[in-house]
Amino acid sequence: MFAYYLDLAFRSLRRNTMLTALMVLAIAVGIGASMTTLTVTHLLSGDPLPGRSQHIFYPQMDPDPKRTDDKEPYDKLDYQSAVDLWSAHRADRQAIVVDSRLKLSDPASGAPPIMSMMLSTTADFFPMFDVPFQYGGAWSAQDDVSRARVAVISADLNQKLFGGANSVGRTLRLRNSNVRIVGVLKPWRPSPQFYMVAGGRFSNGDTADYYGKTEDVITPFFTGLEINDGSFWQFTCWSLPARMGHLQDAPCVWLGLWVQLDNAAKVADYRRFVADYAAQQKTLGRFTHAGNTRMRSLMEWLDFNGVVPSDVRLQTWLSFAFLTICLFNTVGLLLAKFLRRSGEIGVRRALGASRAAVFAQCMVESAVIGLIGGLFGLLLTLLGLWLVRQQPVAYADLARLDVPMFLLTFVLAVGTSVLAGVLPALRACRVAPAWQLKTL
Amino acid sequence: MEILPILSTLRRHKITAFLVIIEIALTCAIVCNAVFIINQRLDRMNMQSGVDEHNLLHIELADIGITKDEKARTAEDLAALRQIPGVAQVASLNQVPFGNSSSNGGIKLDPKQNLSTLNATMYSGENIGPGLGLQVIAGRDLQADDYMDSDVVMRAVAARDTKSLPHGIMITQNMAERLWPGQQALGKQIYLADIPLTVVGVVKELVRPSIWDDAAKSYSMILPMRESRGEYVIRTKSPQDRDRVLAAAIAKLKEINPHRVVLKKHTFDDMRHDFFQNDRAMAGLLVGVCVALLVVTALGIVGLGSFWVAQRRRQIGVRRALGATRSNILHYFQTENFLLATIGIVVGMVLAYGINLLLMVHYELPRLPAIYFPVGALLLWVIGQLAVLGPAMRAAAVPPVVATRSV
Numbered sequence: 001m002f003a004y005y006l007d008l009a010f011r012s013l014r015r016n017t018m019l020t021a022l023m024v025l026a027i028a029v030g031i032g033a034s035m036t037t038l039t040v041t042h043l044l045s046g047d048p049l050p051g052r053s054q055h056i057f058y059p060q061m062d063p064d065p066k067r068t069d070d071k072e073p074y075d076k077l078d079y080q081s082a083v084d085l086w087s088a089h090r091a092d093r094q095a096i097v098v099d100s101r102l103k104l105s106d107p108a109s110g111a112p113p114i115m116s117m118m119l120s121t122t123a124d125f126f127p128m129f130d131v132p133f134q135y136g137g138a139w140s141a142q143d144d145v146s147r148a149r150v151a152v153i154s155a156d157l158n159q160k161l162f163g164g165a166n167s168v169g170r171t172l173r174l175r176n177s178n179v180r181i182v183g184v185l186k187p188w189r190p191s192p193q194f195y196m197v198a199g200g201r202f203s204n205g206d207t208a209d210y211y212g213k214t215e216d217v218i219t220p221f222f223t224g225l226e227i228n229d230g231s232f233w234q235f236t237c238w239s240l241p242a243r244m245g246h247l248q249d250a251p252c253v254w255l256g257l258w259v260q261l262d263n264a265a266k267v268a269d270y271r272r273f274v275a276d277y278a279a280q281q282k283t284l285g286r287f288t289h290a291g292n293t294r295m296r297s298l299m300e301w302l303d304f305n306g307v308v309p310s311d312v313r314l315q316t317w318l319s320f321a322f323l324t325i326c327l328f329n330t331v332g333l334l335l336a337k338f339l340r341r342s343g344e345i346g347v348r349r350a351l352g353a354s355r356a357a358v359f360a361q362c363m364v365e366s367a368v369i370g371l372i373g374g375l376f377g378l379l380l381t382l383l384g385l386w387l388v389r390q391q392p393v394a395y396a397d398l399a400r401l402d403v404p405m406f407l408l409t410f411v412l413a414v415g416t417s418v419l420a421g422v423l424p425a426l427r428a429c430r431v432a433p434a435w436q437l438k439t440l
Numbered sequence: 441m442e443i444l445p446i447l448s449t450l451r452r453h454k455i456t457a458f459l460v461i462i463e464i465a466l467t468c469a470i471v472c473n474a475v476f477i478i479n480q481r482l483d484r485m486n487m488q489s490g491v492d493e494h495n496l497l498h499i500e501l502a503d504i505g506i507t508k509d510e511k512a513r514t515a516e517d518l519a520a521l522r523q524i525p526g527v528a529q530v531a532s533l534n535q536v537p538f539g540n541s542s543s544n545g546g547i548k549l550d551p552k553q554n555l556s557t558l559n560a561t562m563y564s565g566e567n568i569g570p571g572l573g574l575q576v577i578a579g580r581d582l583q584a585d586d587y588m589d590s591d592v593v594m595r596a597v598a599a600r601d602t603k604s605l606p607h608g609i610m611i612t613q614n615m616a617e618r619l620w621p622g623q624q625a626l627g628k629q630i631y632l633a634d635i636p637l638t639v640v641g642v643v644k645e646l647v648r649p650s651i652w653d654d655a656a657k658s659y660s661m662i663l664p665m666r667e668s669r670g671e672y673v674i675r676t677k678s679p680q681d682r683d684r685v686l687a688a689a690i691a692k693l694k695e696i697n698p699h700r701v702v703l704k705k706h707t708f709d710d711m712r713h714d715f716f717q718n719d720r721a722m723a724g725l726l727v728g729v730c731v732a733l734l735v736v737t738a739l740g741i742v743g744l745g746s747f748w749v750a751q752r753r754r755q756i757g758v759r760r761a762l763g764a765t766r767s768n769i770l771h772y773f774q775t776e777n778f779l780l781a782t783i784g785i786v787v788g789m790v791l792a793y794g795i796n797l798l799l800m801v802h803y804e805l806p807r808l809p810a811i812y813f814p815v816g817a818l819l820l821w822v823i824g825q826l827a828v829l830g831p832a833m834r835a836a837a838v839p840p841v842v843a844t845r846s847v
Contacts, residue, residue: 022743026736033729066554103502103701115502115701204652205803208718240633242598310803311722318474318729325466325733329740332459336747392717423455 001357002364009365016337020369023333023417027373030326031413032380034319039381039405040388041316043398044211045308048190052130053298055092057259057267059085059274062292063281064238064253069291074253075198075305076235081281082255086122090273091259092266095125096221097195098255102228104217106161107173116157118174119196119215120224126152126183128260129195134158136168136183139220147222152183157216172217177227179219188214191398192307194298195258198235200305207309211395271295323416330369330420338362338428345428346436358429366421367414374413381409446776456744461784464820467737468788472816473795474726476808481719481726487657489537489712490612490645492573494679495528496708497686498536501670501693502701511589514668517693521674524688526681530674531571534564534590534667535649538708538715542649547661548631549619559656560615561648562632564590564665569610569643571673579626579641582608582664586640590665602635606664610641614658637663670700682707734819738827741777745831749773749838756835757842766836773832774825781824785817792816 013020047053061081062073077085082096098120105113125131126138139150151172158167171178192210200207219227230245234252241250261267271293278290296304338345345358381401388399401409450457514532521530535542546556565571569581586608596605609630616625616639625639646660676685690705706714749756756769796808 019743019746022739026739029732029736033732113502113699113701115703202652206652206718240594240597242595244594311718314477314803315722315725318470318726321466321470322729322733325463325470326736328459328463328466329736329743332456332463332740333743335456335459336743340747340750391721392714393721427455 001360005361005364006368008361009368012337012341012365013368016340019333019337023330023337023369024373024376026326026329026333027370027413027417028376028380030323030416031374031377031409032384034316034323035377035381035405035409035412036384036388037312037316037319038408039385039401040312040395040399041308042405043191043400044312044395046191047299048192048194048302049129049298052260055260055262056128056298057091057261057270057295058298058301059257059259059270060294060296061274061278061287062289063287064251065288066238067289067292069289071292072201073292073294074235076253077255077257078251078253079248079255080286081277082257085257085259085274085277088273088277091270092262093124093128093260095122095128095258096255097121097125097258098221098224098232099196099215100224100228100231100233102175102231104175105173107171107178109161111161113173114160116216118224118228119218120221120228121218122221124260125195125218125258128258129190131188132186134184134186135166136181139182144220144222147226148220149177149179149223149227150182150220151179152185152218153181154185154214154216154218155187156213158184174217174219174227179223179227189398190214191395192302194302195256197302197305197307198256200307203306205306205310207305207307208311208393208395210305210307211393211398213394267295323412327416327420330417331423334362334366334369334421334424335427338424339431341428342431342436345431346433349431349433350437355429358431359425362425362428363418363421366417366425369421370414370417371410373417374410377413378406378409442772442775443779446772446779450776450779453748456748457780460741460744460780461787463737463740464781464784464824465788465791467733468785468816468820469791469795471730471733471819472788472792472808472812473799474730475816476796476812477799477805478723478726478730480805481723484654484719485716485723487647487651488645489647489708490572490574490643490658491537491708492675493708493712495573495676495682497674497676497682497689498539498704498706498708498711499672499674499686499689499693499702500704502703510668511666513697514670516696517672520692520696521672521689524674524685524692526676526678526685528675528677529567529570529573530672531565531567532667532669532672533568533571534665534669534671535561536572536671536673536708536711537647537649538711539649540715544648545632547619548634549629551631551634551636553631558615558618558659560611560659560661562663563646563660564663565667568662569641571675572646573675574646575644576610576641577613577644578624579610579639581641582610582662586664587666588664590667593665597633597635605635607635607637608640608664609637610643610662611639612643612646612658612660614645615660616642618659632661632663734823738823741824741827742830745773745777745828746834749831749835752835753838753842756838757840757844760838760840761843769838770832770836773828773835777824777828777832778821781821785820788820789813789817 049056060073063078063081086094086096099117101115102118103113104116105111122144123138123141134155139148143150158164167181167184170181172181193212193214197210232245232247232254234247234254237252239251241247241252247254259270261270274293274295278287278293281287282290385399385401389396518530518532521527543562544559545562547558547560549557566587569576586606588606593605596602620628625642628639629636645658647658648660651657674685674689676682686705690702799805
């Protein structure tokens with residue numbers, strides 16, 4: 001029966017190509033627009049560490065003496081708090097993060113230096129965030145403390161400087177110091193670059209830069225501070241630092257601390273530990289208020305920072321409104337199509353087809369239109385994503401269709417057209433056979 | 441004229457009429473708001489910067505770093521740049537409009553205040569006024585003897601020895617108006633990190649390097665500090681010279697020190713272009729969506745119109761046989777479309793207003809100006825009439841003889 005309906009559907013679609021083309025076009029354009037924006041939103045709002053993000057936390061406290069407990073604490077930590085919490089090693093894993101710009105070169109090649117971003121962090125960073133290595137591996141916890149002159153480099157930089165070869169053991173010149181490469185990453189492109197996200201609530205929705213590429217070179221935290229002294233940027237300061245770019249003893253917040261806590265008890269313990277630390281600092285006179293501590297999980301932190309750019313959210317709403325209009329358009333056109341065939345339906349009903357059979361036939365026809373519309377919609381989605389990739393935004397290279405989104409395109413297209421078909425099909429199956437036969 | 445019969449016909453085709461109305465209403469609501477957002481973005485892109493954009497070049501070198509001779513090297517760079525034919529002014533500064541990276545500070549009117557009155561960006565660098573081509577509208581530009589080297593200032597501030605610091609600053613007209621509404625700003629004092637500063641000049645306009653709040657976009661001040669961090673602006677005598685001067689300047693700087701990395705070299709026109717690229721992309725996308733929406737709606741009207749005409753061929757034939765002229769039939773369908781469009785537009789306007797309220801809450805958009813309503817209505821009426829013209833003409837062409845067949 002289904003095959004027969006399918007055959008009928010194709011016959012009917014061929015009969016009025018103009019109307020069919022209009023419907024397919026409406027669905028294709030609506031699907032193309034909404035799948036393009038939905039794919040971008042899906043890529044930007046996803047979990048950067050699936051399966052692990054619920055164990056990753058970002059502690060905050062408020063060292064600014066001029067503020068009070070009723071405001072949000074700053075998005076980063078001051079040097080002493082960050083290093084104290086890190087060296088307490090109370091979490092399963094912990095890593096301080098800070099990035100800075102510096103000049104780097106391959107001393108062996110004599111090529112002109114390039115400006116790059118350097119991430120300075122501690123050894124736990126790699127296992128905690130599941131960072132994939134191509135060659136070599138991370139440095140050891142001992143290297144953190146002994147300020148070893150070692151570095152891990154990105155796949156990009158390895159390609160640029162060493163043509164993608166195994167460069168472990170080679171020397172890299174960072175500003176005026178030489179470091180030994182101990183590890184080369186596989187291409188790693190977390191979306192967003194979650195471990196550096198901060199200050200989103202001050203960016204007015206313009207958060208596309210959170211989706212930039214990861215740093216080219218990663219050094220142990222204390223090593224990085226030595227190598228690139230004078231080039232570190234504060235998140236904010238409550239009074240002027242003595243020397244710009246050197247923030248170890250400055251009244252500034254500039255470091256992020258990430259901790260991994262594997263179960264709920266540990267989370268509660270660490271929360272208490274952070275609060276106790278703040279209270280202790282208050283007794284010591286370094287803090288003026290201690291009640292203002294926070295510890296958000298990774299996803300809560302991304303949410304708090306509103307990482308999905310507001311333009312992207314607006315585009316998603318817009319394209320769904322667009323799809324709605326296309327849906328209404330299709331309802332109207334299907335109605336026209338089905339009722340124009342009232343005579344034919346009348347004959348079928350008179351020959352014994354039940355209402356349900358007529359209804360099913362109409363729905364099959366709608367679904368076929370949806371499927372064809374989805375096919376064209378898929379092409380338009382690919383075109384739309386190509387257009388997004390041409391845009392000068394940080395996330396441009398991420399905009400590709402993945403399997404779930406590919407399937408969703410067809411589900412959405414068929415769903416839309418079936419939904420659009422319900423009302424016209426109901427009208428069609430209520431056609432009175434006698435009246436139709438009389439006017440044939 | 442024949443509105444009543446049209447209405448009674450529509451009452452018998454509720455679903456089709458409802459579909460046309462809802463399609464027009466949604467299109468109207470979305471297009472009004474989209475065009476409004478497009479206009480907002482265009483306004484932003486045409487923002488006045490206050491600098492002599494068409495003559496300006498910007499060069500940024502990788503930090504010379506904390507070295508002993510950075511001041512001497514900056515002086516040497518500036519002298520060399522000044523020598524290039526076609527150069528009117530040069531300046532070494534800390535940040536430039538549309539540069540995206542900025543130093544900002546909280547301003548207080550009274551040192552005892554707990555919170556800052558406003559947050560302003562801090563430009564510094566000797567000769568920045570002529571270098572950027574700023575327009576001083578009150579008081580005077582900063583002079584050579586107003587300035588002190590920025591590292592000396594920083595050291596003095598850190599040592600809390602602020603007595604000897606220079607205190608003359610220039611601020612923008614907007615910032616002056618915000619701090620002292622309706623008053624003369626010259627000679628007034630403000631406090632930056634508790635250091636007293638006196639306004640000696642007011643510039644007409646100077647936007648911030650990065651703009652996150654349009655209302656505060658020109659809260660800028662110029663501090664009397666010399667900068668030597670490898671960031672230069674060059675003002676040419678005429679826009680034709682720009683490309684040549686930029687190439688000559690890079691060659692000159694490389695000649696002085698071949699080991700430097702040139703981070704940025706561009707004209708200000710390019711900087712503006714880059715700065716607003718997101719706004720341009722969004723405006724382009726919205727234009728595309730609006731056009732697509734209007735086309736889809738028009739096609740929907742054509743489709744339903746054709747269906748309607750086909751369905752009523754016999755009625756039309758009867759009317760024609762009873763004496764209606766072709767133009768009577770044409771007008772009938774045009775009036776019908778006009779009525780549907782009008783109801784759609786009224787509903788659409790209410791929706792447009794609602795969507796705008798939502799956008800005001802979630803995206804900090806201003807209220808939709810009233811002018812959008814009549815213009816949007818006119819647009820949809822015109823599109824409705826154009827779309828229905830084809831089916832209506834086909835209806836008018838139905839010959840009266842149809843009435844005689846198989847009634």
